[in-house]
Amino acid sequence: MSVIVKRARAAAALASDRTAEEYAPARYEARTITKSFGGANALTGASVTIEPGEIHTLVGENGAGKSTMLKVMAGIHPQDSGDLVLNGTHLRGLTPRTAIGHGIYLVPQEPSLMLTLSALENLFVGIIPRGSMAFSVDWKAMESSAGAYFQQVGLHIDPWAPASQLSIAEQQLLECARALAHRCNVIFFDEPTSPLTAREADVLFELMRRLRERNFTIAFISHRLEEVLAISDRITVLRDSRVVAHFDNPKQTSHRQLVEAMVGHEIAVRQRRQRDLSGAEAVLELKDLGAPDGAFADISFMARRGEVLGLAGLVGSGRTETAESVFGMRRASGTVLLAGKPYAHRSPSSSIESGLIYLPEDRGHNGVFANVEVVRNITAAFVPHLPKRGQLLHPRAEVEVAEKAARRTRVVAPSLDVPMKALSGGNQQRAMFARWLLAEPKVAIFDEPTRGVDVGAKVDIYGIIDTISDSGVAVVMISSELEELVLLCDRVLAIYEGRIVGEVTGDEITLERLGAMVVGGGASERD
Amino acid sequence: MLVVVTLAIFGLTSAAQPHFALQGNISFLLASAMPLAVVAVGETVVMLVRGIDLSVAPVLGIAAVSTGFIAQDSHVSVLSMLPLALAIGIGLGFVNGLFVTYARIPPIIATLGTFTVYGGIEQLICNSRTVVTLPTSWINLGTHDFLPDVPYILVPGVLVTIAMALILWRTRWGRSIYAFGANAEAAFRAGIRVKAIEISAYTVCGMLAGLAGLIYVVQVGSAGYNTGSEISIQLQAIACGLIGGTTLTGGKGGVVGSFFAAIFLTVALEGVIVAGIAYQWQSAGVGVLLLVAILIDAYQNRQGRSVSEALRSVLGGHKPVQQEASS
Amino acid sequence: MSVVAETQHVVRRRRFDTDDRWMISLVVLLVAELLYFNFGISTFWGGGWGTSYSFLGYGESFLFTSMIALGVMFVIFTGDIDLSVGYMAAFAGIMMAEFHIGGMNIWIATVLSIALCAVIGLIQGLVITYFKLESLLVTLAGGFILNSAAVAWEGPVPPYGFPHSYDSALGSGDISGTIQIPNQLIVFAVLAVIATLVVHRTRFGRQLVLVGHNRQAAAYAGVRVSATRVKAFVLSATFSAVAGMCIAANYGTARDDLAPTLLLTAITCVVLGGVDIFGGGGRVPGVIIATFVMGWLAPGLLQDNVNDTWATLIAPGTLLLAALTIKGIVDRRQGVSFRAKTLARFGPGSPTSAHADAGDAPGTGAT
Structure with a gap:
């Protein structure tokens, strides 16, 4: 346990010294992960490999296990069995804290910020920079470096404004900025678009594409299959806690193929009903x-x-x-x-x-x-x-x-x-x-x-x-x-x-x- | 704002009963507010992490009788008893933290349970004795002023408050307390060691309750099997937190407000007595003040800002939201 | 076309759910306790079944607490808490005694006092629901005010001197026979049956439980949430007032000094009985059994020459903490997280914060 903590500290210390361009490409593998909640299997021997410089999308019906997969990989849920391997190194006993030390961060479906605290503090929470005095927090350093992170994600807000005043989309972007401030280059997006409008989602996709260009390792979950097909480099389909299909070429994959892989059988196409009800009371x-x-x-x-x-x-x-x-x-x-x-x-x-x-x-x-x-x-x-x-x-x-x-x-x-x-x-x-x-x-x-x-x-x-x-x-x-x-x-x-x-x-x-x-x-x- | 209200009450009472404002009385009021103030500062830390600690009363009691008995029997100095008082508080507070964090018992119930058990321990320590004859050095410290109207007892209270305010505002631990209280789930995901933070909050609260026990025995000069519980100091402390601008929902408020609220509460209760109302109604006074405090709290929650912030914005002042609230 | 195959519902009770297992454990605990005291203390069975020295006779020392436990249970079912119950009982007793001393017939005084306490409960409930305040703090404040009122009203000496028939009827009297049954036990039994049926077999009881499980969802399902919560506070006050009468009759004098003990023990009984402190879960019979487990503990230990402090404070407190720790472990195994529930209940009130807490909501489950 202490080894992990030490390693995490070392990694965190290292991270704070390197600039954005110096990130080592990260290949992150989850091997035969099994995870159950109160007897119900959420994941059964599921494996996923996310390569640097790709947007890897997990799709599946509700309860298929895709969100659990990312949460296990980000250290939020401990797995029952299976290995997490980052660039050939086994990560054991992963917690969000150690995951961040390794550069792994999950942006959740609903932004979960500390609403009573400022945007600035939300950005640096957990890694508040030390000031010159022992134990003292350097608010000035935080304020001066915050701007760069906000700019990277396209956020134009007052760093001292409480997070509760931000819109959902801004909160979502603030989560992304936090990932960058924590020097993470393996970023997971767990259904980030479901609370967003189409326009706001586009802003997020633009950010994801920019991060991909910087060779970040990105995983993504969405129920909106159109956007999945548009943005993904690779797609993994989960069904009933197992990985059931891969699509390596989303551009040549149809909506229908994806749905059939998700549900496990063919589906009927529904027709519009034509009725005239103008006379009804x-x-x-x-x-x-x-x-x-x-x-x-x-x-x-x-x-x-x-x-x-x-x-x-x-x-x-x-x-x-x-x-x-x-x-x-x-x-x-x-x-x-x-x-x-x-x-x-x-x-x-x-x-x-x-x-x-x-x-x-x-x-x-x-x-x-x-x-x-x-x-x-x-x-x-x-x-x-x-x-x-x-x-x-x-x-x-x-x-x-x-x-x-x-x-x-x-x-x-x-x-x-x-x-x-x-x-x-x-x-x-x-x-x-x-x-x-x-x-x-x-x-x-x-x-x-x-x-x-x-x-x-x-x-x-x-x-x-x-x-x-x-x-x-x-x-x-x-x-x-x-x-x-x-x-x-x-x-x-x-x-x-x-x-x-x-x-x-x-x-x-x-x-x-x-x-x-x-x-x-x-x-x-x-x- | 609180300071203004406190002064107003003080002024009104003095006008009605001139001896209320005599020099000795101001000093006495300040001194007698200090045990409560220190407990309230600790309680505030727990409230900041969305907790509540009802066991501070017997923790204060245990620290008071333990140090009191030793002083009574072997005439040690006050300072030499400080480590013992702190250690008692830390130990008992840590146990509270374990129940809340690891056994996952809701704070209200967990500390209700430890309230009973600690109360029993306090009785066992007393074993039907009471602390009555403290050494003269203790009595002097408790009753003398080092400046006119500034009692010695005020010093630890002020120091603790300033120290905690700085720690909460300027250290990573302090900011983690706020982060945890504002959103525990988010704090966990952001890499904060949430269990350690929560336990530490209860430990600090216990530690300050232990310190308050020492202050109490020095200031009052006696202690017994129900010290702390008899005046429901835990409830007064929660009331102080609320009046001082800390919310029950965590992540908002600060210790400076609680410190002044403690003085306010003491002056107000004393005022009730001086104003000629029967002492039996003092408990009702606490009740009414508590009701007022939670109404203010509810107002703050609904408006999304504290009363003092509202006042400040009316007066034209502006401060960032995460500054220590309402002093 | 249909995606789902024709479904068969097997509607049967699962053999034992968590609540059942909790109740079975309580029964085992109770039996073990009685056996222990039986073998350990020669006088526990006293002069035979139900004489005033036997274990049924000890009922007089705790049955009023059990009544308060039943009352506060209603409130805990809705997810609120009522900390004024002990003071309410004390106040009710003093009110009745003062009415009686003032010349009123004692039974009229009793009914009137219970009714007035119900009104006080109503007021507390209305303040809590109307101003949207935390019940913990409002009833705490209410308790303080009642305490002051009681102490001020009674003056220097607590009122005493009730007719013997009254003391006997609600206090120390028994129904004689082969088994002597204390009258208080009859009163408690009536209240216990009423409480069980109200919670588990009436529409109001169902609403009570639904409100406790999820207040928001209950509101959307058409349950009058505030009304239900207020009714629970009225019931709590009423039961406490009845207990107050029994205390006065039992000791022959109205007492204001028992209040804090009454409150702590009552809440301990409810929680030990398996009722979820966050509302909703639990069974009334569990609470009834728990009141006997707790009730016999102190007199049993005292008979066993255990120190008074250990018997009345440390043992019950430890029992409460131990029971909750175990329950926490059991619930976690069932996938219910206390923490998730804490967050769901104490979640910040502002509208935007709904998003922040979404992840903790029960039932969102894993996707």
Whole structure:
């Protein structure tokens, strides 16, 4: 153990003396890594080699093990077995601290900064330079050298501003700057683009390309296959904790090949449904909805019976805030009409009672009860109507109710009695759909219903949305994935900076059109 | 801002009860605030790492009775007892840290448990005796001023506060404390030895509680089986941290605020008594002050800045956010 | 086409989950404790089953604490904590006694005091939920204020002198028969059954547990989170007040000096009973068993000539720490990290910080 610490210290000391150009090219190998969490295998004998000067992408469905792989390689999770080899040297007992000593850094999916501290301090955290006095921190040295790192990643911020004032994209770039400040040349990006807009993602890709030119060793994870194919030099596919395929030439690889390697079998291509619902009655109507904090303003639209209405918009455009105001999680001015009647004093419980449901965007925080049985997760919104025997709840009847709902949404679980966290992301989302279908909705708002679910679950979720809209439910679908809006929606509204900027119906719904509308270009194109 | 409020309370009380402002009384108030101030400084360090330490009361008690009994029996000097007081605090604080860090018991419960156990140890040490007759040198140190209105007792309190403030602001350890408190996960990923940092925070807190025990016995001149717990000093210390601008969510605040908050709290409670309210209501006074403190804390969290920062920006001053908050 | 094969759900209870195993361990611990005292102390069984010298008779020294434990348990289930329970019990007793001394019928005074304590619990709950304050600190402050109020109200001498029938009914009386059962045990049994059914078999109980597991998710699922939390504080205050009556009846005088001990022991019982201090997890029967484990520990050790300090402070504190250390190890093996939960609960309140804590959220799992 002490040998490792010494080596890390030596490496860190060495690192602080060399300049960016002097990095030795690093070839980083993970050999037959196995890792399990509480009995479930996240990685089974998986091997990956990342060469210097390449962007190596790991793809796979949720739970395939790609994120675990990078976390093991960055020392965040210790592996159960297998070797990590950097330029022929075995790294043993790796921790983030020693990994940084070896020049390895992982930029996480969601930036995790110390929000109450300054950008400057976030940049140097862990390697704060010593000043002239013993034990003293040299703030001046930190301030003067910070600028160079910020510049390298294209960040223009006040180093003394608290990190909480930075946008998500800026926080992400600050993470990259930290990697550089820590003299790391093996940099992993764990789904960095999922919280970013397309434009912000481009900035990040540009940075990745520049680092590649400097012979950095880069690994990348993404669910957006287009960007994967565009930026990768090599692709490794993981499925069910194993490495199942390599693509050494992404330029000649098709989207479809990649997906089939990920899911392990062929997938059917979905066709758009063509329906005319212009005559159907409006069941949900919003008039001049506005948020007190200005997150959105003047939102007016209606959703018809049986219609799938898309709400397209970037993260932070106000789409989630609008939906949450309708559902009653937030306050807003303006009027909401439900089945023609004004619906004031909104709250989640009264919304559910009157058949208005909302599937929240952040499943981990706002959706599932991770440690609660799947049964009770499914019936969570159904508590006021749980079957009773006498004055007391009737557990067996509850199980039957839940089981029926789970069957409708194809939840796959060893038993509905296991805790929710034992299920994969896709099955958790299926259980969430089961929960909301139990409420027998008339209006269903789905916020990013396919975020963090695998391809198989996605297809199922599309099927559920088709079925319930056919049965007369008005579906409002919020999504960042424009492809799925094109596939599913009868009508799409675009929200930009808290206002509705455009509306398209039927065959007008195209990727290009939506892509322009979500960045504010909708209104002009409509004329 | 706190200083202003404290002076205001002092002024009002003096106006109502002229003897409140007599020279000896100011000195006495400052001196009697010092045990609390030193405990509060330690508690602040734990609060900065998102922790809470309820066991500081019996730690203070154990240090007070141990050193007190030795002094009573063998007339040693105060300074010679300093290592013992510190060692007791370090040991007990380190145990707290182990429970929180390695046994992963939530700090509130872990220190509630050690509060009980340490309280038992304090009783065992006392064995139904009390510290009552300290050597004259101890009494003198506890009651004399080295300048008019500046008691000797003030010196260790001020030194500890300044030292901790500097350490927190200017050392890697101090910055790691803030980093851990602001986001433990991120601190881990950035290569900070999170377990060591967390344990060290509890150890430092214990150490200062031990020191406070020595200060307490010198200042008060007596100690017994429930010293520390009887005045719920752990809760007063948390209140001081909150009033002084440190949040319960970690990574924000500083020890200077806590030091002044301790003086403020002491003056306010003393004011309650001098103002003629029955002593029974002193405990309610702590309760009310605590409520006010957490309301301020909640306000700061919601506004994303401390009350004193808000005030400063209104007055036109500007300071970087990570400066020691609110003094 | 379908990607997923037709699914079969096997809905059955797994044989033993963590909560079950915890409860079995507690039962074993209880039996071991009773056996130890039985063989170690000749007088533990005293003059036979249920005489006032036997182990059932010891109930009078701890059953009121068990009632408080049941009350504070509701609050802990929601992920809050109530540190005012001990002072609440003391205040309730003094209030009842003062009403009685003032000429009120003692039973009316009892009901009125319990009701007023429920109102105080309501106020605490409302302050916590409305101002979004940490329950730990609010109830701490509330406890201080109640303590002052109780001490100031009672004056120099604690009120005493209740009718014998009252002392007997809620205090030291028994139901005689082949087995003498202390009246307090009956009161506790009634409260225990109510608590078990409320938590595990009512809609309110379900909401209580869901709120404890994940407050945000509960809100999105239509649970009235604040109302549920407030109700828990009301229940906690009510149970404490009932315990306060039993204390007054048992000692023949209202006491303000027991409060801190009551609080610590009650929380120890709840945690030892397997209820997750962060809310949600655990079973009421576990808490009931734990109150007996804790309850018999002190009188048993005292009978065994163990020093008073060891029996009342060091042993229970060590038991709490040891139990939690073991539970922590068990939970970690199950993949539940206390630390993750700490971070999830104490996460910074500002909206942007949601991103910082995402990695610690339970259930996000590995990808």
